[in-house]
Each structure stands twice: as structure tokens, then as C-alpha cells.
Amino acid sequence: MRVRSAKSEGLSYQEMGKYENALSFYNQALVIREKELGSEHFDVAKTLSNMSSTYRRMGKYEDAISVCQRSLEIKEKILGPDNPSIAITLTNLAEIYRDIGMYEEGATLCQRALEIKERVHRSDHPSIATTLYILGDLYKNIGKHEEALALCQRSFEIKGRAHKCDHPAIANTSNVLAEIYECIGDFKESLIIYQQTLEIREKVLGKEHPDVATTLNDLAGLYRKMGKYEKAQLLYQRSLEIRETVLGSNHPDTIKTLNALSELYKSMSKI
Structure with a gap:
């Protein structure tokens, strides 16, 4: 098989x-x-960057960081510090840091990536939209909700012009938007956006995709906050089934849903 x-x-x-x-x-x-190009070639760096995204989704964060940092080192050596390809790898690394709770570090990387992209791309370039929503997600976790909302709204607008309304890239941003509205207490808006996101992801990715499980888990958390425990239970259970099947019982996301379901049962027992 060729490369x-x-x-x-x-x-x-x-x-x-x-x-x-x-x-x-x-x-x-x-x-x-x-073998064909050498260990410091740009195409090697691109493959490493792809691998880092896969490792992250598998919950293998140490491996993800290692290969992503190697990719970044190769790219910076070949391209210099301000190439848009470097911004892509910085954004990938920021996502890993987000997933392991290193929000400040991730935001710093994402800010650098955004600065690079805004210098070399037009303001409505889809690549900018990706970094915007990830930075928004990081800001949300830091507690900078107004900044997070503005970034994600800008990302959503760019993606809306670049893609069809049911494109997975739009769902990535809308899921974070729903989380932000949940954080600021606007449950009504959050619920609407979660439901729209779930509809897109189920339609385009299939009902057993890990991203569907993510939205199910997040929507369940919202229902729990709203006191709608039975709805939350059903969604947590469905999310758990997908994650156990696709990701495995030891994946961090599976454990997250299992713990959330356990906490829900405790809340239900107090009624």
C-alpha cells in the first residue's frame, strides 16, 4: 500500500x-x-499531526502530545514560526491540552495559531473558524464566557458561509456554543442548539459515532441541571453504550459518562 x-x-x-x-x-x-523522504520531511510532519489527532480521540494523551510536538518541531525547522501549517499543529496541540485540563496552556497555543492564521488568511477563512471555536472552548473552561461566546459566534458565522447547514464542522462549533449558553444559565438556548447539533451529527456521522455520544452526554448534563432526570438518564445510557462499544470501557470519555450517570442516580435517589 502506497503512502x-x-x-x-x-x-x-x-x-x-x-x-x-x-x-x-x-x-x-x-x-x-x-523511509523515502527522511525523518525531518514536511510530509512526515503532516502524518504525525494526523496521528496526534487520532491518539487524542483514543484518549492516549501522552502519545498525542509526543507526536504533535515532534510534528511542530519539524514544521518550525522547515517553515519558520509563522506558516499556516504550523498554526494547524498548534491548534491540534491546544485541543490535547484542553482535553487534559491544561486550559491556560491550550489558550496560549490557540492564540498564537489564530494570530498566524489571521495574518495569512482572509478573515472568513474556514481554517480560522476552527481555531476560533477551540479557543472559545478553552475560554469557556477558564471562565471567560463572554469572550468564548463571541469567538464561537464568529466561528459559526464563518462556517455557515463556507458549508451546508448540516456539515459536521458546523456541529463542532454549535456543540461548544450550547455548552457556553449552558454555563451562563441560558438553558433554553442551550437546549435548542444541543438538539440541532445532535440532529446534524446523527444524520451525517451515524447514530453510533463518538461525536454523537459527546452531544448525548452534554445534553444529558443539561437535562440533569434542569431537573429532568429521566431524560438525562436515557441520554447518558445511550452515550455510555456508544462509548463503551466504540472507544472501550477504559477511555476517559467512557469513564466520564459512567461517573455522570452514577451522580445522576444519586440525585434521583434523593427525590
Whole structure:
């Protein structure tokens, strides 16, 4: 299997949520590229960047950080500090830091990525939209809700012009928007956006995709805050089933949903 085919297969499996398969093909692509091009080639760095995203989704955060940092080092050596490809890897690394709770560090990386992208792209470039919503997510976790909302609204507007209304990229931003509205206590708006996000993800990705499980988990959390425990229970259970099947019982996201369901049962027992 040649490198382009291996990379293409890896991307396809990652989009489907089949991360073990994706990683296998990325590893094949990496071996070929390092052998044919050398370990410091730009194409090696691109493969490493793809691998880091897969490792992150698998919950293998140390591996994700390691390969992402290697990708960043290669790109900075070849391209200099201000290339848009470097901004992509910075954004990937920021996502990993977000997932492990290093929000300030992630925000710093994302801010640098955004500065690079805004210098080299037009203001409504889709790549900018990606960094905007991830930075918004980081700000949300830091407690900067107004800044987070503004960033995500801008991201949503850019993506709305670039994609169809049911594109997965729009759902990525809308899910974070729903989280922000939940954080500021606007449960009505949050509920509407979560439901729209779930509809898009189920339609485009399939009902057993990990991103569907994410929205189910988040929507369940909102219902729990609203005191709608039975609805929350059903959604948590469905999210848990998907995560156990697709990600495994030891994945951090699976454990997160299991713990949330346990806390819900405690709340229900007090009624």
C-alpha cells in the first residue's frame, strides 16, 4: 500500500470514528514517508499531526502530545514560526491540552495559531473558524464566557458561509456554543442548539459515532441541571453504550459518562 492510499484510508477511518483502524494506516504512511523522504520531511510532519489527532480521540494523551510536538518541531525547522501549517499543529496541540485540563496552556497555543492564521488568511477563512471555536472552548473552561461566546459566534458565522447547514464542522462549533449558553444559565438556548447539533451529527456521522455520544452526554448534563432526570438518564445510557462499544470501557470519555450517570442516580435517589 502506497503512502497516499494509507493516508486517505486513515483520514476516512478517523472521520468514521474508527480510530484503531485510522492509526494503523497512519503508521503505515509514516513508515513509508520516513523511509523515502527522511525523518525531518514536511510530509512526515503532516502524518504525525494526523496521528496526534487520532491518539487524542483514543484518549492516549501522552502519545498525542509526543507526536504533535515532534510534528511542530519539524514544521518550525522547515517553515519558520509563522506558516499556516504550523498554526494547524498548534491548534491540534491546544485541543490535547484542553482535553487534559491544561486550559491556560491550550489558550496560549490557540492564540498564537489564530494570530498566524489571521495574518495569512482572509478573515472568513474556514481554517480560522476552527481555531476560533477551540479557543472559545478553552475560554469557556477558564471562565471567560463572554469572550468564548463571541469567538464561537464568529466561528459559526464563518462556517455557515463556507458549508451546508448540516456539515459536521458546523456541529463542532454549535456543540461548544450550547455548552457556553449552558454555563451562563441560558438553558433554553442551550437546549435548542444541543438538539440541532445532535440532529446534524446523527444524520451525517451515524447514530453510533463518538461525536454523537459527546452531544448525548452534554445534553444529558443539561437535562440533569434542569431537573429532568429521566431524560438525562436515557441520554447518558445511550452515550455510555456508544462509548463503551466504540472507544472501550477504559477511555476517559467512557469513564466520564459512567461517573455522570452514577451522580445522576444519586440525585434521583434523593427525590
